[in-house]
Amino acid sequence: MTKFFPLKAFSGGAKLFSIKGGVHPKDFKALSAECAIERMPAPSLLRVPLQQHIGAEAEPIVKQGDDVAKGQPIAVGRGAVSAAVHAPTSGKVIAIGRFVAPHPSGLPVATISIRPDGEERWAELPPPLDPETAAPSEIAARVAASGVVGMGGATFPSAVKLNLGKRFTLETLVINAAECEPYLTCDDRLLRERSEAVADGVFCIAKALGVSSIIVAIEANKPKAIEAMTNAVAGLAIEARVATVPTRYPMGSEKHLVQTLTGRETPARALTADIGIVVHNAATAHAVHRAMRYGEPLISRVVTVSGKAVRRPANVETLIGTPITDLLDHCGGLSEEPQRLLLGGPMMGQPAPSLRAPIVKGVNGVLGLTAAECRRAESMPCIRCASCVSVCPCGLTPLELHARIKNEELDGAVEIGLLDCVACGSCSFVCPSNIPLVQSFNYAKGKLTQQQRTKHQQEETKRLAQQREERMARIAAAKKEAMAKRKAEQAAKKKAKEQKAKEAAALKAAQEEAQSGAQEPAPGAASAGAAAAAAREATAPNENPAQKRDAAAKAAPDKTEAAQ
């Protein structure tokens, strides 16, 4: 049950609605909150993965050895949900191959390696696009061409979300700048330092969606960002306001943020667009601004490097493809072996598989956490305290879900809402028995997806097998037919040959008769004439094999198919 009560103290007047559950982890944002965004120079080697987004892998359009300019497209989106990839700086493509992905599995992914030449030579960029005059589809096309994806971590291609106005009636654009994960300060800094740019990007997105109002949601623990953004959005042509939302994890979860702001719940497995709202991340808005006003593709992003194992925590504007190790070196390196090296925040971030893995569009933080900052404890039996139930923002019963998943009752877990879990990790955070709750939900969800894939694949292979069987039957039938035709043809030929032989014999006989019967010309001539007529008649069946051959030629497509 959702309790509705106004939280006027936050939000600056507008009514807010409370959501269920949530936790208050210590935020550690002070480590990097006062570090201004700094630009990191290009490293000696960039590894640009072709799969930095949800959807299909991009298709490379450069070759090994090519010289590329900064911002030049090096891979294009494949299919409806995909994103283009651009060269982060000028240099030479030294390899196109598979390289460790910034993904917990550490599996290799198609990657273009570029050796920067240090010239920072820009490619020819498309001209600026004015959101006031551009059509919504033009804005979406520009955003797609710039390879912008959701930069809050989900990495869904933004252009697809900008086209939602075509399918849904949209009222409100929500800009998610809650940044509820501990440690992360990159969005905070972006809002403080580049508030005008972010506000302009917000305006571009609103224009593309055709919405009538904008809400920029910022957590109450970022007063400076709230102030800067309030000033920045005041001048926009569309009604816009900054909403201060309570500091509570997971406030940045899309559906929960929408509920806090509007009191409306998004139905299970539906989009927020179904209730007329689209949510975009603040960093995405900044990227859209660069794409629209300067034609610049998404080739860098602000990353928070923090954690107590990092010597100099910072907010770094990093080129996409920079290896983690170079970024850490830029921040003074690690002071000790971190207990955990995470990409993203501590609640939902994923362990980095390798220091050589690159920073990609969806990485908002690199955290080197010391043993003191991590919990590493033996998990104990569940005492059914229901702490997890009270903090679950989705209203689920994590303890029951976990029990079912432990027994491999995945369907049973789905029945009680496994698919509504947003994997925020609040349950694991509060569990006094240290039960890996969210970890087992992640396992179960992955396993279900895999099962679905397997099933789909089996259906596909079945279809393939049936098609092959049909084809084989067709080929066999065609072969049989061809064989029958050939037999008929041969039979006809044989017949014709016999006929010819007969005819020749008849002619010979007639000639002999003519020679021998010179004395009696009258009957001989008559018989010779009869023989000639017979011969003429005999040639007629000779045409038949030719006709048959034509028929065989007509049947030839079958044969070629059989050959195929």
Added chain:
Amino acid sequence: MLAAVATMTAMGLSLGALLGLAARRLKVEGDPIADEIEAIMPGTNCGQCGFPGCRAAAEAVAAAAAPVTLCPPGGRMLASELAELLGVEADLSEMGETTPMVAFIFEDQCTGCTKCFKRCPTDAIIGASRQIHTVINDACTGCDACAAACPTQAIVIRPRPDTLQNWHWPKPADGLDAAAAPAREVAA
């Protein structure tokens, strides 16, 4: 009394006639259970179960002549589905978690003889005469037909390689919490 007897008799006769008619009209040809089983079988007719094709296997399962665990490509998932369909208890413990297998061709040993792709029931091998052949993993069922046909033993059946698409987190083990969890320090 008479009316009741008459009514019951009339009803009995008419319903009996109806049933008799239905038995003739709606007569089912063949075994519908075998059809249902065949529908959920992989359908590649690979023959790993020992029956000539999925139809024969389905008939055997329907007749309880074969266990529901007979199909290696279908794996545990198919076995549990079959058990559910037939209403039998399946002993899945012996089956274990089957890892999906795919064929792999060692290119240095492939002579391009085309024997393998002529055997492949799902057209998962591409290549041409005297060209190196290769396997499309997504279409391969790991049925072993190609490996048996290869004259140079250039084909092995190996577990399907993990990709970012099919990888998922392993089941967390009890004991030391192996996944990321921040220290439980709560904001003041």
